[in-house]
Amino acid sequence: MRIGELARRTGVSTRALRYYEEQNLLTAERSNTGQRHYPETAVARILLVRELFTAGLSSKTIAELTPCVIDGKATPELLDRLAVERGHIDQHIVDLTHTRDRLDSVIASASASMDTGTPCQPGPASTAPA
Template sequence: MRIGDLAQQTGASVRSLRYYEEQGLLSSVRTPRGQRTYDEDAVGRVRLLRQLYNAGLTSSTIATLMPCVDSPSTASTAATVALMRREHERLGEQVAELVRTRDQLAYLIDSALACAAEPTGPAAVSAA
């Protein structure tokens, strides 16, 4: 498939796909006219790359982890496993913070709804 097709299927920009290639995270084959073509496996790989970037991993961290995706049994060194554990822990902390923020927003919503339900104005004063 061509770069535009891959971009459309994955939601990644053409620029991002070119960047992934520059970083050695994605590979393509060039046609005689110099156009990039990708195999069907590229769709899953790009989706994974986007997840990792969206989670805050850096290009160098992702480059270190990708061999584990390609062949887990031979690429999982102790250092790579330690790196994955650190990222996993960091993501767990982010999830916990997001849950706390979500809970705070739920409280604020409930408070706002309770205030909106209370009668206000001159009619509320005379009823008291």
């Protein structure tokens, strides 16, 4: 498969795919005229890379970890790095959950104040009041 089809099938731009290759997140066979050719497995690989980008990892980190995730090439150091990144993601989840809950209570009290017509005395969830 060539780069255009891979782009369509993954929803990732060709520019991004070339960028991924440049960052060693992806390898490609070359035809004798220089065009990239990808195997079917490239699709899953791209989706993994996207997933890790979405999780906030940098291309450098992804480049270090994908061999482990894809091929099961795991050294103790890579497993450490993997655990560290897992920890970051976990912390991010904790933070996001906290923020979401806070927004929920803001929405709840704001909705209530709109219902009652009161100017919204902030409830116990607000951090602001002195």
